[in-house]
Amino acid sequence: MRQWVGVLARLVVGIVDVVAGLSKFPDPAGNVRQVRAFQILPEAVVPTVGHALPTVELVIGGALLLGLFTRAFAILAALFFIAFIIGISAAWARGLEINCGCFGSHGVPANPQRQYAVDIARDIGLLICCAWLIVWPRTRLALDNLLFPNDERLADGEQDKSAVEV
Amino acid sequence: MANKTSQQSKSERAQALMREQQRRERTRNLLVIGSIAVAILIVAGVLFAVQSKSDKTGQTAKEVPTNLSGTYNVVIGKKSAPTTIKLYEDLQCPICKDFEQVAGSQVQAAIAGGKVKVDYHMVAFLDRSSTTNYSSRALNAAMAVLSTAGPEAFLKFHTIAYANQPAEGSAGVPDSTLVDWAVQAGASRTEVTPLINGNVYHQWVLNATDQMSRDHISGTPTIFVNGKEYTSPQQGAAAVLAATK
Numbered sequence: 001m002r003q004w005v006g007v008l009a010r011l012v013v014g015i016v017d018v019v020a021g022l023s024k025f026p027d028p029a030g031n032v033r034q035v036r037a038f039q040i041l042p043e044a045v046v047p048t049v050g051h052a053l054p055t056v057e058l059v060i061g062g063a064l065l066l067g068l069f070t071r072a073f074a075i076l077a078a079l080f081f082i083a084f085i086i087g088i089s090a091a092w093a094r095g096l097e098i099n100c101g102c103f104g105s106h107g108v109p110a111n112p113q114r115q116y117a118v119d120i121a122r123d124i125g126l127l128i129c130c131a132w133l134i135v136w137p138r139t140r141l142a143l144d145n146l147l148f149p150n151d152e153r154l155a156d157g158e159q160d161k162s163a164v165e166v
Numbered sequence: 167m168a169n170k171t172s173q174q175s176k177s178e179r180a181q182a183l184m185r186e187q188q189r190r191e192r193t194r195n196l197l198v199i200g201s202i203a204v205a206i207l208i209v210a211g212v213l214f215a216v217q218s219k220s221d222k223t224g225q226t227a228k229e230v231p232t233n234l235s236g237t238y239n240v241v242i243g244k245k246s247a248p249t250t251i252k253l254y255e256d257l258q259c260p261i262c263k264d265f266e267q268v269a270g271s272q273v274q275a276a277i278a279g280g281k282v283k284v285d286y287h288m289v290a291f292l293d294r295s296s297t298t299n300y301s302s303r304a305l306n307a308a309m310a311v312l313s314t315a316g317p318e319a320f321l322k323f324h325t326i327a328y329a330n331q332p333a334e335g336s337a338g339v340p341d342s343t344l345v346d347w348a349v350q351a352g353a354s355r356t357e358v359t360p361l362i363n364g365n366v367y368h369q370w371v372l373n374a375t376d377q378m379s380r381d382h383i384s385g386t387p388t389i390f391v392n393g394k395e396y397t398s399p400q401q402g403a404a405a406v407l408a409a410t411k
Contacts, residue, residue, distance in 0.1 A: 025213075027294055028221035029372065033379035051221065055213040059206060068202065097384060097397045147198050150191060 006139030009129040010064045013077055016126060017061025024054035038087050039096065056080070064133075067142020074133035081127045085120055092116040223376045227369035231309035233316055235285070238374040242317045243283030249276075249409045252285040252390035254383050257308065257327050258292040258301035258334070261399050262387045266328040269406045274321065276410035286324070289375040289386065292334075300338025302371045303362075307344040309370070310361035315353040323351035 024031050032050030035041060041049060060080070063073040092113070138144070235241040251273065255262045276282045288309075290302035304327055312320035326347045332338045341363050348358040361367070388395065389402030391409050396402030 025217070028217045029223045029376065030291060030294075031217075032221065032223065033291065033376070033384075036379050037382075037384040039382065047218070047221070047223075051217040052214055055210050055217060058213060059210050063206070069199070147202075148195060 002136055003138060003140045006070075006133060006136055007067075007141055009132045010067060010070065010139060010142070013074070013126055013129045013133075014061045014063075014065035017057045017077065018065065019061075021054045021057030021061055024057070028054075037096070038091050039094075040087055040090060067139060067144050068147075070133055070139060070142060070144050071137035074130045074137065078127055078130035078134065081123045081130065085123045085127070088116055088119050088123070092120075222369065223372050225369060225373075227367070227373055229366040230370050231367055232313045233320075234312070238370075238377045239285055239287045240312060240317055240320060241283055241285045242321055243277040244280045245283070247277075247280055247283040249282040249392055250285060250390075251282055251406055251409065252287065254287045254289060254378055254386050254388040256289050256292050256301055256386045257304040257324075258290070258295050258331065258338075259386045260331070260334060263328045263331045265387050265389070265399055265403050265406075266325070268403050269410070270325060270328065272407060272410045274325070277321075282410055285390075286320075287374070287378065287381075287383075288324075289378045290371050291375050291378075291386075295334040296332060296336055296338035298338040298340075300332055302368060303338070303341065303365060304344065305371050305374075306365050306367045307341075307348055307358070307362045309367045310358045311348045311351050311353045313361070314357040315348075315351065319352035323347055323353075326350055 028051055031053055032047045035050040035053070036043070036046045057080075060073050060077045063069060064077065133139070233240065255265075273282065273284060277284060288305050290305040292301040293299040295301065308320060308323050308327065311323040330339070330347070344362050345355065345359050348362065349355050385397070387399055387402065388397055389399070389406060390396070391402075391405045394405070396405055
């Protein structure tokens with residue numbers, strides 16, 4: 001059962017990251033502007049971070065969908081969600097209005113305050129999924145099971161032999 | 167005694183075998199992790215390179231519009247006008263269209279009457295709202311009109327473009343229609359056609375849009391009346407209507 005919950009957590013975080021990465025990929029200049037709009041990072045690194053974002057999202061999302069290095073990528077994803085939560089909170093606190101490009105949306109949202117709250121709630125939900133995977137990284141239907149069939153560190157309490165067969 | 171020794175050595179041998187097997191397993195796992203990590207890094211490197219290479223922002227524009235007031239703006243109205251309105255607008259932005267429908271004609275009357283001057287910062291960040299990069303093509307056409315026929319014609323083109331704004335998600339408007347609008351606004355067909363069909367100011371348009379972001383303007387319309395910023399279009403429109411009455 002726990003291993004199936006893990007599959008669900010992987011699918012949720014993986015699909016969100018892949019969709020976000022794909023929607024950002026065609027507009028690198030827009031991603032740079034998006035990063036700049038938060039007014040947190042120094043200008044010297046803004047373009048690099050903007051260009052790296054979709055790649056990072058696609059790689060993390062893809063790895064989680066495949067169940068590849070689940071714990072490592074869940075940790076990475078969690079760090080990013082924490083960074084997003086901090087960034088959105090800081091923008092909110094400073095009264096910045098950001099046309100959130102999270103999913104390639106445009107324009108200033110009709111109600112930015114509400115949008116901030118929704119975005120933070122979503123990121124907290126995703127963070128919980130990551131936390132689950134960090135604690136119980138052994139899941140069904142994962143490449144990890146083929147690559148590391150005997151890895152004790154990945155095994156959870158339920159030592160399920162059938163996991164190996166998947 | 168002999169028995170015990172042999173038993174001991176047997177279990178020692180078994181332990182050694184197990185250790186050996188664990189060692190082999192560790193080596194194998196490290197190899198698997200290492201090679202997959204390298205593969206992931208290569209994929210990430212390629213994706214990152216594609217991203218940064220396809221972003222032409224900031225490169226020097228070969229063709230720059232003329233009749234601008236600054237690098238990326240055009241001020242229309244009498245210098246002596248007591249009120250200055252500054253606008254950041256995208257020709258594909260529906261809320262800008264709403265603003266122009268509410269305030270546009272009154273603003274133009276106030277410009278003519280010497281009450282206000284308007285500092286237009288036109289940008290194009292909504293290319294993904296059409297299937298044909300309408301946002302940046304329309305701005306290119308507006309700049310072609312400004313360059314060949316002057317600020318008054320630009321303002322007419324601006325009005326025509328908002329009145330006929332294509333819906334978000336549509337195929338936008340073809341270049342031939344942009345040329346028709348330009349001619350309607352007062353530009354010469356032979357002059358603007360190559361500028362519009364060639365999308366010649368595209369790099370300038372990219373850089374103008376980047377400048378908006380560097381000015382910490384994160385959306386359109388952003389409206390300033392005498393230096394006071396309104397990010398809420400409703401409040402901005404109200405302030406503009408009050409200032410142009």
